[in-house]
Amino acid sequence: MIYIFMLFLKIFAAVALLALVVFLALLFDGADRIFHARMQRRYGPPILQPVYDILKLLGKENIVPRRAARFFFVAAPVLALVTSLMVFLYMPAGPFPAVLGTEGDMVLVIYLLAMSGLFLAIGGFASGNPIASIGGQREITLMMSYEFPLAVVVSTLAWVAYRTGMPGAPFSLETFVATSVWSVVSKTGLFGLLCLFASLVMVVPGETGKGPMDIPEAKTEILDGIIIEYSGVNLAMLKVVFALRSFALSVFITSLFVPLSFEGMFGFGGFFVDMLDFVFFWVKVFVVQMLFVTLMRTAFGRFKIQQASRFYITRVAGLSVAGMILLSIDVLCR
Amino acid sequence: MSTTYTIPIGPVHVGLKEPVTAWLELDGEKIVGARVRPGAIHRGIEFMARERNPIQVIYLSERICGICSFSHVLAFIRAVEDLAGIKVPPRGQYIRTLVLELERLHSHLLWAGVACYTIGFDSAFHLGLLLRERVMDVLELLSGNRVNYGVATFGGVRWDVTPDLDRAARDMIRYYRREFTPFREIVMEDPIAQARMRDVGVLTREEAVRHSAVGPVARASGLRIDLRKSSPYEAYADIPVEPVVPQDYLGHAHGDVLDRFVVRVMEVYQTLDILEKVLDGMPEGPFVAEPNANKVLGQLKPAEGVGWGIIEAPRGDDTHIVSLKAGEDNVFWWKVRAPTYANAVSWPLMFRDNELADAPLIINSIDPCISCMERVMVTGGREGAQVLTKAALIDLCRAKTARISGGVTR
Numbered sequence: 125m126i127y128i129f130m131l132f133l134k135i136f137a138a139v140a141l142l143a144l145v146v147f148l149a150l151l152f153d154g155a156d157r158i159f160h161a162r163m164q165r166r167y168g169p170p171i172l173q174p175v176y177d178i179l180k181l182l183g184k185e186n187i188v189p190r191r192a193a194r195f196f197f198v199a200a201p202v203l204a205l206v207t208s209l210m211v212f213l214y215m216p217a218g219p220f221p222a223v224l225g226t227e228g229d230m231v232l233v234i235y236l237l238a239m240s241g242l243f244l245a246i247g248g249f250a251s252g253n254p255i256a257s258i259g260g261q262r263e264i265t266l267m268m269s270y271e272f273p274l275a276v277v278v279s280t281l282a283w284v285a286y287r288t289g290m291p292g293a294p295f296s297l298e299t300f301v302a303t304s305v306w307s308v309v310s311k312t313g314l315f316g317l318l319c320l321f322a323s324l325v326m327v328v329p330g331e332t333g334k335g336p337m338d339i340p341e342a343k344t345e346i347l348d349g350i351i352i353e354y355s356g357v358n359l360a361m362l363k364v365v366f367a368l369r370s371f372a373l374s375v376f377i378t379s380l381f382v383p384l385s386f387e388g389m390f391g392f393g394g395f396f397v398d399m400l401d402f403v404f405f406w407v408k409v410f411v412v413q414m415l416f417v418t419l420m421r422t423a424f425g426r427f428k429i430q431q432a433s434r435f436y437i438t439r440v441a442g443l444s445v446a447g448m449i450l451l452s453i454d455v456l457c458r
Numbered sequence: 459m460s461t462t463y464t465i466p467i468g469p470v471h472v473g474l475k476e477p478v479t480a481w482l483e484l485d486g487e488k489i490v491g492a493r494v495r496p497g498a499i500h501r502g503i504e505f506m507a508r509e510r511n512p513i514q515v516i517y518l519s520e521r522i523c524g525i526c527s528f529s530h531v532l533a534f535i536r537a538v539e540d541l542a543g544i545k546v547p548p549r550g551q552y553i554r555t556l557v558l559e560l561e562r563l564h565s566h567l568l569w570a571g572v573a574c575y576t577i578g579f580d581s582a583f584h585l586g587l588l589l590r591e592r593v594m595d596v597l598e599l600l601s602g603n604r605v606n607y608g609v610a611t612f613g614g615v616r617w618d619v620t621p622d623l624d625r626a627a628r629d630m631i632r633y634y635r636r637e638f639t640p641f642r643e644i645v646m647e648d649p650i651a652q653a654r655m656r657d658v659g660v661l662t663r664e665e666a667v668r669h670s671a672v673g674p675v676a677r678a679s680g681l682r683i684d685l686r687k688s689s690p691y692e693a694y695a696d697i698p699v700e701p702v703v704p705q706d707y708l709g710h711a712h713g714d715v716l717d718r719f720v721v722r723v724m725e726v727y728q729t730l731d732i733l734e735k736v737l738d739g740m741p742e743g744p745f746v747a748e749p750n751a752n753k754v755l756g757q758l759k760p761a762e763g764v765g766w767g768i769i770e771a772p773r774g775d776d777t778h779i780v781s782l783k784a785g786e787d788n789v790f791w792w793k794v795r796a797p798t799y800a801n802a803v804s805w806p807l808m809f810r811d812n813e814l815a816d817a818p819l820i821i822n823s824i825d826p827c828i829s830c831m832e833r834v835m836v837t838g839g840r841e842g843a844q845v846l847t848k849a850a851l852i853d854l855c856r857a858k859t860a861r862i863s864g865g866v867t868r
Contacts, residue, residue, distance in 0.1 A: 164584040254465050258487070258814065336578075336650055344473035344576045345815045425650045426578025428815045429487060 138213055138223045145212045146364060149371035150174040152410060156370070156418045163422045174367060178360045186356030191252030200247030201354065201361040208240040208368040215375050216298045219385065219401040229295035230278050237331060237372060240365060241267050245340075247362075248350030259349025262429045263333075263340035269436035270330040273323045276444040280320060280451055281305060281380065284313070287455045297379045304383045313454030319447030321381050323440045328377070328416050330436065332370040335421035339429050374413035382408050462490055465814065469498040473576050473818030476828035480805070480821060484814055492809040492817075494802065500832040504792050511787045512538050512612070512758050512780075513751050519778075520606045522794060523830040525568065528561045529771035530794070530830070531610050533778040536691065538612060541765025541782055542758050546692075548741040550614030555693035556627070556736045557600070557609050558769070559729045563634075564593045565772035566722045566729070569825045573719060574645060576819045577654040582645050589637060596630050599623055612754050614746030619737075627737055631730050642723050646716075655716035659808040659820035662713050669807065672800045673774020674725065675824050677703050678718040680711030685770035697735045702728055715823045722825075760784050773797040773825045796830030 154171040161168025170176075188194055214228040214236070241263060248260030282294040288308040292299030309317060329335035341349045351362050385401045427435065462485050469477040477498035483491035503522055507515045519534040520527045532554060539546065546554075571586025594604050600623055601607035609615050645651050661671060666679035676683055684701035686694045702724045704710075704717040711717055748754050762784035769776045774797030781790040801824040808820045 164581050165588055166584060254463055258465070258484075261486075338578060339815075342578060342815065344578065344818050347472055422581050424579070425574065425582070425648065425654060426815075427650060428654065428813055430813070431653050 134223055141212060141217060141223060142209055145209070145371065146368070147175075148406060148409075149367040150178065150364070152371055152374075152413050153367040155410070156413065159414055159418045160422050163419075174363065178363060181355075181360035181363070182357055184356040184359075186358055187353075189252050189353050192353065193250040193252070196246055196250035197252075197353075198358065200243045200250060201358045201365070204240045204243035204247070204365045205361045205368075207236045207243065208365050208372060211236045211240075211368075211372045212375070214297075215372070215379060216301050217402065217405060219301075219398045219405070221298055229293065230282065230297055231295055233297070233372075233376060234274060234278060237369065238267060238271065240369065241331070244350055244362070244365065247354070248340075251350075251353035253353050255346045256350050256352050258346050259340045259342075259352070262342075262346075263350060265429055265433055266330050266337065266339060266436075269433040270327045270440070273436060273440045273444040274327050274331075276441070276448055277320045277324050277327075280316075280444075280448040284309065284451055284455055297376075300380050301383050301385075305380070309451065309454050310458065311454075312457075313451050316447040316450030316452075316454060317381075319443050319450065323444040323447065324377060324380070325416050326440045326443075327436075328370075328373050329420050330432065331373050332417060333366065334370060334417055336424040336427050337432055338421070338426055339432055342426055345426075370413060370417050371409070374409045374417065377416065378405070378408045378412050382412065384408065461485075467817050467821065471818065474821060474826075475572065476826065478821070478826065478828045480809075480817060482809070482814065482817055487813045487815065489809050489812050489814065489817065492806050494805045496802070496828055496832055499829045501829065504794060507789045507792045509788060511755060512782070512789055513755060515789050515792065516611060517606075517608065519794075520608065523796070523827050524605055525565050525827065526561060526771045526773060526776070526830070527606050528557050528609065529769045529776045530778070530796075532558065532692075533767040533769040533771075533776045533794075534780065534792070535610050535612055536767030536769070537765040537778045537780040538758065538761075538767075538782070539765070540767060541763050541780060542612075542761040544613045544754075544757065545747060546614050547744045547747060548693075549618075549743045549745040550747070551692040552736055552740050553615045553617075553619055553745055554610060555697070556619065556733065556740075557597075557607060557615075558692070559733050559736065560593055560597055560600075560627075562772045563726060563729050563733075564590050564597070565825070566726050567593070569722055569772075569822075570641075570645070570719065572822055573655075573715070573819065574651070576822050577651060579645070579648070579651060582641065582648075582651075585641050585644070589634070589641060592630050592633055596623070596626050599626050611746065611751070612758070613748050614744070616746070618745050619740060624737055624740075627733065631734055634726070634730055638726060645719070646723075652716065654816075654819070655714065655719060657712065657714050658812055658816045659715045659823050660713050660810075661804050661808055663711065665804065665807055666713065669804045670800050671774075671804055673771070673797050674718055674721045675774065675801045675804065677701055678711065678721045679713035680705055685768060685775055689768070691769070693736060693739075696739060697732055699728070699732065715819055718823050755787075758782065759787070771797055773827060774801060794830070796827060798824065798827045798831040802826065802831060 151171065153174040154169070157173060158168040158171060188197055211233055213224045214222050214233050216222045245260040245263040248256040248263065281300070284305065285299050286294035290299050290303045290308060292302060306314070306317060329337035333341055341351065351359065354362055385404065462483050465482050465484055466479050467482060468474055468479040479495040481493045481495065482489050503518060507518055510518060516531055516535060519530045522530045567586055567590040571583045571590065574582035574586060597607060598604050601609050601617055609617055661675065661679050663680045666676050666681055671679060680703055682701045682703055684699060686699040687701060702721050704720045707720055707724060761782050764779060764781045767778045776797055777795040779793040783790045805821065809817065812820060
């Protein structure tokens, strides 16, 4: 009986959380467009513009090209949406633990993000358009380039959590939300953490397909690349996926590196402090997203795929390995 | 095993301002072959001119191009003035030079913005277009129009430079001296912009000579050519102009897209200097030889022969050749050779060893004006497009005569 009750509670929590997440992701996307525009001395669209776009697209005709591989073409946006929504079930929302926190951890989050990217590429390949195929190739190339630094960051952090005895499972994001990773290391480790933080920030544009790494969807080169043939409901789903991916990465960074909370500041918890922290968490996510997605995409032009790949494989990977070494020295020599 | 596949850039493409198609043969992302196919925007303007008198053709020639409209007008007018021997008063010449340089300013600013847009640097694009508004305001103050100014006429110009305009133009020069440098630095010191433009779309000095590149494209390849220096027209006789070449600024001309950017950006500063000299040296007196358009038409009626007008437009040499027949109202024939026509033949060379991502940037790097360029169109039969020689046309003509006369040939 209690098991069924818990199941219903979890389903209810998951539905509420996912609805909130989709709405917030679209809202942040609208804010992103406004900030982007203001930095370019434009006015920008209303903040709900992404929501309007989605609503409009839902009423539009859904065209499947004659030469497309129909099953994969139609399934790809659905699967991409499902996987990118699932990410949020394994990430804690501020003071509240993840809905399925006991079932998966950071590795699963990274894996699901990669899966949604992969489904995007599959949708591109399946559309039968050479331009979309190029977009798919670029997406895969980019993914192969940034996965290594991402893996280094995650595994190093987990190792640090394990060695320094942070309470909780080392690979669980909740561990890093509960205890600040900045507080458990000394000076050398601080530099190491900064390196890891910087490399994670540089992975963000690649993972979200924005900023200097909007190569798979490069508008002026390959006409939005992988999504060129999509329309109607499929396109609406893909738009949500793109918004969710930026949002998920921001939540990920916030959980790992910005564990600032009122509970920690006041030294006591309680329902009201938890609610305050819940709101504060999304504010932190907002700041992170504006800094590392919006500002990045405003400040830079677009890389070519080879340059981007080289950048990730040499510079960012080097930076993350340097962070790993510094943290190892710090943890092992104490 | 490597397989290549073909991808079209164009005819309608986000990165291109005007319709042109580049069929790119790709091996992965690498371009291994390129064929450029214009032909989507031919309008037959030269044919339309044959049903109009020269004064009407002024306004027709303005519509050849939306950006370098004044260059085309002036080239046409100078061709007719050359033919009919019409003299222009000095103030008219100075005002023409003023508008030419204002046009160069807004054309180069637009190009710099679009180049940034092509590499995905949207912030610089918006900044560039924001900067461009100021010169558009000055042009609007002069003529009432932003794009097709309707300023020039035979024997001078139609609008005088008022003290108001003089003040606005000087304010504008100060504004650009202040605001343009940050834009240049934002783009040229950005590592990604450097990475995207350096060694992309290279046209060497020898190739530029061999393929008759003109204007900023030739100058970016290191050739010191500028019609304003080699054959000065209008007020350029009083104002010395030195060709802007990248080796003067960077020490070495690569002939790539970044060099084309440098040339155009440095020409903006040069244009500001020229504008200042034009405003300072503006002579007093009439600005048009004959304000009455009917009298001008009367002067042109007995004119006969062929006249030439060559202008250093923002994109390169713009040549117009006009023929009038004595006693006829309309233009007899008219030929336009826009700078893009000379520069576009270099495209396949520029595509060598570059990636698909560079293709729109390379196309844009010569600042193409496709509607200026398209002067002839070949429409194909069932086998596709083919070009007929004069002899073949005569044969076809005879065959048709034979057919309609029922096989009876004389």
